[in-house]
Amino acid sequence: MTTTVDRLPGVLGLSIPMPDAEERVVGTLRYTVDHSVEGMVHARLVRSPYPHARIVDVDVAGALAQDGVLRVLTGADIERAVEIPNPYFGLTRRDQAPLAIGRARYGGDPVALVIAETPQSARDGAEAVIVDYDELPYVIEPMEALAAGAPQLHEEWPGNECGEWRLHRGDVDLAMSQATHVFEATYTSPMANAVPFEPHVAIAAWEGDFLEVWTATQWPSAVRGELAHMFDTDPGNVQVRVFPLGGGYGAKSQLKIEPMVAVAAKMVGRPVRLELERDEVFLTTGKHPAVMDIRTGVDEEGRFVAREIDLVYNGGAYAVMTPKAVAQGLLRSIGPYRFPNIRIRSRGVYTNTVPSGSFRGAMTNQAAFAYESHTDEIAEGLGIDPFDLRERNLLQEGDVFASGQVMHDIHFQELLRDVAAVIGWGEETAPTPGKAVGKGIAVMVKTTPPGTRSEVRVEMRSDGDVLVHTNSVDMGQGVLGTLTQLTAHHLGVDIGKVRVQDPDSSTFDSMTAGSRTTFVADHAIGEACESIRRQVAELADRSDHPSPRTAADYEEIMLGAGITSLIGEGAYQSPPSDALSNPLDIKGEVADHWHQGAVAVEVAVDVETGKVEILRCHGAAWAGRVVNPVRARQQSEGSIIFGLGPALFEEVIVADGQVTNPNLSDYMIPSIVDVPIELTSSSLESPDRDAAIHGVGEMTIPAVAPAIANAISRATGARVRQMPMTSERVLRAIVGEPE
């Protein structure tokens, strides 16, 4: 007996508003920062001003004497506490404690935590804590940290090594020696901060052995796992609850302040809330600073015959994801081109600075800036049009990626042609008085890591309501709406009947990150709904009810059988791969599917000041099938704006071992006035109605910076190889005045 309920036509592809759109605009949507728990008290962190120092003593007497202060915790307290069997946490290396134990490893490293009745008393208490430090030599630059004799961050990881990965294919040295031309350059990116509107905020409460945590996180399942480990308890005893996030962008990935509140709540016996100030957000996480050396050998026809890449990522004081992230960094440094011979080394390094974490466009922005700037430099060197050079080398269906994986469902040429057409590539640009005008293009590819998992549970009720349980987090990308639409589509019910629940720990999701949610949700929800439809069909069979044709039939069948709810479970597990099993020899299937994007931009440069104005910008993302056209556009355009900042303005500045601009007056994010009036995007689809749905959350970010760099070069002849491309850097490149 087959289920025959028709899927409602056209739910996919409709620009249906997010279910909570009005609440978001009017301001009634509740975020974690709005939440409170009865009886909760407040925490404030004391942070090391030194980039590297031994913690000799923490004098808490003055703090405890402040009105309202209940307790002050130090790293030493945490280390000794029997309630905290495993104080160190981390998803790759457990090298970080909620409060620094023994020594502070970066300027901003939390060393003490004050718990008080009110936020103000917590603040007053924190001011009164006196820490006696013994300053140690510190190191900020990765290359210096790798050198012999450098200050060591972690005893277990000598040489400040934080991950090393290599990939090689063919014979690079031979190919380079035979190449007609060899091009070489170095490109750098500093740390940037995602500046989520809502800061990191969390509340923890213990009820006996049961821990409940409300936190603004993108990775609730990971938080749950690590907290369970910290207190040596079953993950079933830890519940992580997430409200929609006031922005994530990678800043709320992995674990951030959850261990601190969990520990504080345990030690003080009351729920504890911690909310970070803006400057603290800057001191908590950021995008990996990176230096990429790139060398390319080409033949007479401009085909890439060999490439060599050396990547160094600054991981900051704690590992977080770095040892694994730099593997993704390696894979994402290759770009969408054919390289018969290629050799890459990618390293992460510990330094005494803010720990690096995820950032939208993870480990791709820095690399795409390098390789797509480099593509244009090669084109310039050979006298070939950059568009033609790309066409000649872009990977196509069936080509082999540098890791040896055969590539399918890739559409780089389409993306390139789309952006080139929109920007009018090859057409004469109208001159602007006093400015040099130029166009630039860039194409990027991003791997989607294999081996992630998402579970979904769908509950169909006899009154027609459908509840969806996932652990996907809505951070403004509209996952709520997407999951609603997908469920309505797969189950064949009216969209108004579907209610997606807030994430809780009843299902597992590796992470809401990497633009994976739509793709995996489609699979998982499809499976869950298929299960429900099968169950309904069986019920129909047993009761001799005619085959269910519409959603109304479901209700009838269920009521007739006396069943009030049916549950379907689905999961998507991206096939694991052993390609990364040998870090020094990556080989094999490295991507579950490929994220693909391109950007074209037209700029006007004031050659006397170096000021860059973006006249027009167009981004294209491969969507496969578009779930919601408006939302896809919003994501692509939002991504471009997100990419403008680090391309032109954003830089976390470190001097004397500390961040000197941890605020929004000195760290400049784009305002709406910086966004070009002509900002457009395409979401390219397959003609196949069952094509895979690709996520579009980050696709147009990585190509923004290189497209701008290329446009500046075509306009002025000046090449900037450092992000952000501030007016000063552009002017220095134009007049040839090094920094």
Next chain:
Amino acid sequence: MIRFVEPRDLQEACAVLADDEWGNKVISGGTALVLMMAQGLIAPSTLVNIGRLQGMDGISRDDARITIGARATHRAIATSPEVMQWLPALADACGRVGNVRVRNVGTLGGNLAEADYAADPPTVLVGLDAVCHVTGPHGARDLPVADLATGFYSTSLGPGEIITAVSVPIGEDRVSAYEKFVSRSSEDRPCVGVFATARYDGSSIEKLRVVVGAAVAVPRLCDDITGSVAGDALEDATIRNMAAAISEAIDPIEDARGSAWYRRKVTAVLVRRAVERVSR
């Protein structure tokens, strides 16, 4: 706990301020003050809210001067018909402070009293011979805006003194222009600001004045360099030489917006552009 005081009149405000020069601070629009408090850089014990004091936010004109109340917001000044007509460069400068939200709340008096080097209105006011009207515990006095800022975030205001108004002379045949350069996002404070004003006698420039701001600790009046420039038409070479001389003469600041080298370069460009704009 911070004490919040709303004085009934200026005398009371001045008295409270004078009582503790460092702990008691005026709050007007609050855009700078509250930011510094939020960043934990200052911790005043008392905030003296002058928001209720009458008569400090008006803009009026007589034959000789336009008088702007210290509590007038940048937006009010930028959109005031009087200012737009008689002091268009000032309207322009005020209209470019920060962003529209800051302009709606931030006040001219606060801007001047903060003496942040990276600001727009002071550069123009210095160039226009504007005068600050100040009231303090010992009475009222006037001082030229040019004498107000003395260094980073420092003014020559004494304990308990509050700026109540700024007045600017009008009536001369003048062409003025303000050039603002931001090196990063559009909301950034200025990297360099240059104000140029030419007083005309018929079609001939009688006096040319240039002020450089934002690139330096306090607005730099460049009369020593422009003083001798006058005449019917300014030649390109004259303008370029003057721009180069001014660029050499300033002592530029280095910060996240630009290095000293960069600020010199941009100053020369802006001086040239501003002077070209005021040459008929």
Next chain:
Amino acid sequence: MLVEETFTVAAPKAEVARFLLDVPRMGACVPGVEDLQRVDEDRYAATLLVRMGPIQARFKGDVTLDAGGAPDTIVATASGRDATTGSVAQVTFSADLVENGDGSTEIRSVSDVTIRGRLGQFGSGVVTSTAREMVKSFAQCAGQELGGVTPDTDQPSSPPGAASVIGRGLLSWLRDIWARIFHRGSRGGGK
């Protein structure tokens, strides 16, 4: 950041060195020093009140003197913490003394200032400017103490005890008063 200031005092090198090594005497010339107390032979506890614009910071800590290179070079290292902002300041002040033929001594000072924590956000321009004002003020006072000053600095600052970056108007007024009290030559008026 480094702040370099050179000034000349009308006293021979040995006397200048003695002055610089006499922490209470030398400390009295540093604007904003409070509660200077000896802890041991070369170490003193002190609080330094510094004003940078509207911001006031009280750095509480200590000063250590290194007399090993005297009378040619004197080095003082100070570090302190400001409770309100949790910032720490470290200064290494080194003075190279060069005897001129005429009984005066040129003092070439280099102050290496590092401010960490919240106040570090304030910008190197402001910190450098404040440090420079303090050194100039110190120079002025040291000169007076040692018998007349001909500072190479062009902007003499306030008398000790008021560590603010004082306004120009007030500055000239104070300078006049100081000069009148001590009947000593001071650089002519003007900014």
